[in-house]
Amino acid sequence: QKEVEQDPGPLSVPEGAIVSLNCTYSNSAFQYFMWYRQYSRKGPELLMYTYSSGNKEDGRFTAQVDKSSKYISLFIRDSQPSDSATYLCATYNDYKLSFGAGTTVTVRA
């Protein structure tokens, strides 16, 4: 079983829609959760970083962690064409990050 599972999509939404991205993880010991955004042929950039359960908001982006169900989510409000990218969830344990496969999102103008 993979440590982090993520639906690869792709996901296509109209401009202004809410984008909802989800991952599940297997190890209840995971405490740190991240979302990275990766534009085509570029390196990933850290978008959101959360510790333990709860919500974290940063502008149009909200990250949620539900440790009871081992579920992490990213919501993008008022989506823009510039949000078109691949979004990778990740968890941190010991020395390493474990990544989901990434979900490719296209926001249509």
Place this chain on the structure above:
Amino acid sequence: DGGITQSPKYLFRKEGQNVTLSCEQNLNHDAMYWYRQDPGQGLRLIYYSQIVNDFQKGDIAEGYSVSREKKESFPLTVTSAQKNPTAFYLCASSIDQSEQFFGPGTRLTVL
């Protein structure tokens, strides 16, 4: 201007050839990492180094080698023993290990 640089951006390798990918950072981070990214598989850890002159194997180290002689530099050699080296290679660094920052990547293609 702080950051992580990787070179070259594109690299072509012939069968049986060793190639070395460069990774340099001026963020003063102690830890550095190498990942491989294949379509539909996310990122997989090849090697990591938490301090100069020390490094450990990640999940898919076979066919790869690294060195960490300087804090700023963590080169990755893809050897001829790596049977399927075509991939996008990403270097990262971090100051507290959980928050990792990535370079722009090197795309390696085997001819």
